[in-house]
Amino acid sequence: xxxxxxxxxxxxxxxxxxxxxxxxRRLEISDYTKGFVELLAQLSRCPPLSDADFRARFTDLAxxxxxxxxxxxxxxxxxxxxxxxxxxxERKFLRGCGKVGHIEDVVVDAAVRGRxxxxxxxxxxxxxxxxxxxxxxxxxxxxxxxxxxxxxGFSEKSIQMALYx
Amino acid sequence: xxxxxxxxxxxxxxxxxxxxxxxxRRLEISDYTKGFVELLAQLSRCPPLSDADFRARFTDLAxxxxxxxxxxxxxxxxxxxxxxxxxxxERKFLRGCGKVGHIEDVVVDAAVRGRxxxxxxxxxxxxxxxxxxxxxxxxxxxxxxxxxxxxxGFSEKSIQMALYx
Numbered sequence: 226x227x228x229x230x231x232x233x234x235x236x237x238x239x240x241x242x243x244x245x246x247x248x249x250r251r252l253e254i255s256d257y258t259k260g261f262v263e264l265l266a267q268l269s270r271c272p273p274l275s276d277a278d279f280r281a282r283f284t285d286l287a288x289x290x291x292x293x294x295x296x297x298x299x300x301x302x303x304x305x306x307x308x309x310x311x312x313x314x315e316r317k318f319l320r321g322c323g324k325v326g327h328i329e330d331v332v333v334d335a336a337v338r339g340r341x342x343x344x345x346x347x348x349x350x351x352x353x354x355x356x357x358x359x360x361x362x363x364x365x366x367x368x369x370x371x372x373x374x375x376x377x378g379f380s381e382k383s384i385q386m387a388l389y390x
Numbered sequence: 391x392x393x394x395x396x397x398x399x400x401x402x403x404x405x406x407x408x409x410x411x412x413x414x415r416r417l418e419i420s421d422y423t424k425g426f427v428e429l430l431a432q433l434s435r436c437p438p439l440s441d442a443d444f445r446a447r448f449t450d451l452a453x454x455x456x457x458x459x460x461x462x463x464x465x466x467x468x469x470x471x472x473x474x475x476x477x478x479x480e481r482k483f484l485r486g487c488g489k490v491g492h493i494e495d496v497v498v499d500a501a502v503r504g505r506x507x508x509x510x511x512x513x514x515x516x517x518x519x520x521x522x523x524x525x526x527x528x529x530x531x532x533x534x535x536x537x538x539x540x541x542x543g544f545s546e547k548s549i550q551m552a553l554y555x
Contacts, residue, residue: 262483271484282487315478318427319436319495322447327492330484351553361554363530368549379551384533386544388516389526 247342249349252295252309254283260305261297268332289313291357295330296349298342307334308342312350314357326354326362347377412507414514417460417474419448425470426462433497454478456522460495461514463507472499473507477515479522491519491527512542 252261257279265271274282286293291314298308310331317323328350333343354362365385366374417426422444430436439447451458456479463473475496482488493515498508519527530550531539 265484269484272486274483274487278487279483282481282483285481313480315492315494316447316450317495318439318444318447319430319434321437322439322443327480329480330482355555359555361552363550363552365528365530365548365550371549371551374551377553379553381549382552383530383550384536384546385528385530385548385550386536386539387526387528387547388542388544390520390524 247298247301249296249298249308249346252283252297254280256297256299256306259299261309264306264309264332264334265330267335268330291353292316294350294353296346296353298346300337305334307337308332308346310343310346310350312354312362314354314359320360324354324357324359326350326357326359328362328364331364343373344377347374351378412463412466414461414463414473414511417448417462419445421462421464421471424464426474429471429474429497429499430495432500433495456518457481459515459518461511461518463511465502470499472502473497473511475508475511475515477519477527479519479524485525489519489522489524491515491522491524493527493529496529508538509542512539516543 257274257276262271262274262279286295293311293313295309295311297306299305300307311329312326313329315325315327317325328347331343331347333346351362362379363382364374364379371381422439422441427436427439427444451460458476458478460474460476462471464470465472476494477491478494480490480492482490493512496508496512498511516527527544528547529539529544536546
């Protein structure tokens with residue numbers, strides 16, 4: 226896990242450390258070789274994907290344009306993806322043909338947690354949803370993640386129900 | 391509210407009443423004049439939509455094909471939409487490029503609640519998600535709806551967080 230990120234730096238003039246300088250960008254095809262799938266495996270069951278399967282799913286999602294965005298943060302030293310999250314925009318009839326952003330699959334590499342990278346990727350997607358005209362952004366999480374999402378500006382709203390096939 | 395549905399009938403040989411015979415179908419453009427938008431207003435803020443706005447949103451969603459389905463139940467006597475629910479299919483990388491069904495906007499006309507029409511529209515969408523290859527279906531609801539969704543086969547899984555713009 227060495228050299229995954231620059232060592233924590235003293236705050237800069239703007240009061241921001243080096244982590245704030247790491248750019249966030251949209252997922253690219255080339256992220257297949259940068260540990261994106263392996264990072265998702267830290268969140269849920271995520272078996273390795275073939276290059277063809279990755280490309281096929283990437284193409285499916287790219288066809289949705291701004292209605293489905295996966296953002297990633299890449300460690301410039303290791304060239305590995307160290308944080309990711311996704312949002313898809315649901316179009317409704319209610320709320321005057323309103324839109325809702327659904328955030329999914331937020332994960333930060335275990336080796337670099339505690340540096341607020343999760344907040345940054347969530348904020349990136351919240352801003353995307355806002356710019357897309359959503360009236361709200363929602364997500365489901367375990368109760369022990371409540372305080373993290375409260376720091377991101379979210380409030381507990383209801384319960385999630387699930388049916389597994 | 392008279393004549394919205396046939397009067398409750400004695401169970402048929404199969405043990406099913408008339409409500410079970412009401413067909414469920416996908417939303418159609420002509421449902422604009424059948425009270426679909428007014429029905430959604432029983433669930434959330436849903437101001438009237440112009441015919442053009444309704445058609446535009448309908449077209450947006452139709453372009454998603456089987457990845458976004460709104461189902462409706464029409465009262466054959468009144469010609470009004472009395473129940474609806476929607477599901478969209480999210481495509482992921484995790485779970486071997488898995489898919490998740492997200493159920494939204496479940497509403498039954500207040501005049502015909504208690505006849506299990508809600509269970510039927512939810513079940514219709516669950517079966518759609520299953521046929522589409524989803525590994526799970528999820529939804530968010532108020533805690534007082536937990537028992538209803540348990541009857542539909544769901545279990546409480548986590549919490550929903552929301553950020554309103």
